[in-house]
Amino acid sequence: DAKTTQPNSMESNEEEPVHLPCNHSTISGTDYIHWYRQLPSQGPEYVIHGLTSNVNNRMASLAIAEDRKSSTLILHRATLRDAAVYYCIRSSNTGKLIFGQGTTLQVKP
Amino acid sequence: DAGVIQSPRHEVTEMGQEVTLRCKPISGHDYLFWYRQTMMRGLELLIYFNNNVPIDDSGMPEDRFSAKMPNASFSTLKIQPSEPRDSAVYFCASSFGGTVMNTEAFFGQGTRLTVV
Numbered sequence: 640d641a642k643t644t645q646p647n648s649m650e651s652n653e654e655e656p657v658h659l660p661c662n663h664s665t666i667s668g669t670d671y672i673h674w675y676r677q678l679p680s681q682g683p684e685y686v687i688h689g690l691t692s693n694v695n696n697r698m699a700s701l702a703i704a705e706d707r708k709s710s711t712l713i714l715h716r717a718t719l720r721d722a723a724v725y726y727c728i729r730s731s732n733t734g735k736l737i738f739g740q741g742t743t744l745q746v747k748p
Numbered sequence: 749d750a751g752v753i754q755s756p757r758h759e760v761t762e763m764g765q766e767v768t769l770r771c772k773p774i775s776g777h778d779y780l781f782w783y784r785q786t787m788m789r790g791l792e793l794l795i796y797f798n799n800n801v802p803i804d805d806s807g808m809p810e811d812r813f814s815a816k817m818p819n820a821s822f823s824t825l826k827i828q829p830s831e832p833r834d835s836a837v838y839f840c841a842s843s844f845g846g847t848v849m850n851t852e853a854f855f856g857q858g859t860r861l862t863v864v
Contacts, residue, residue: 682855
């Protein structure tokens with residue numbers, strides 16, 4: 640099914656920007672790229688999604704490569720509350736969201 | 749809206765017993781998903797419904813698992829008989845739209861199931 644590749648873990652300092660990469664080299668033209676995050680002991684929560692153009696919302700920005708084979712989730716100023724597992728998901732035309740292992744983000748004060 | 753509501757939040761049961769997990773999706777949402785999360789396997793999609801109809805149950809591990817959605821505001825995931833390897837956190841999620849590709853899914857807080 641839909642596959643993405645993310646680093647297992649990343650570290651960031653508080654109040655610094657964080658760039659979380661994701662590779663989706665086999666993405667098709669109609670697949671959206673979704674990002675979710677899961678804080679400890681909570682269910683996943685939506686962060687952002689996009690198709691081709693870069694996207695911004697109050698939580699983050701999503702930069703999508705021109706060939707769409709990779710994308711980067713950007714947290715502009717990391718806080719301790721941003722420590723979570725971040726999932727990059729390539730949605731397919733089946734409508735399913737298939738989660739991979741994600742990137743565990745640690746934010747240091 | 750109160751979001752996706754799951755009950756119970758915690759369930760401890762003995763091996764062989766029947767377990768029923770419940771989910772109330774967000775009003776107006778037409779997609780409902782059941783996921784299971786373990787340390788070993790991460791988040792796995794078990795089954796999902798569209799307009800109360802099961803669309804894909806290929807993730808259901810075996811016949812001991814069954815899911816129903818009798819109406820737009822309620823779904824159940826049943827395990828009968830339960831086994832220790834079923835211990836996990838079970839999440840329910842819902843979304844709105846003709847396709848989930850361009851929408852966001854909302855997750856409940858999960859049910860932590862422990863089978864002893």
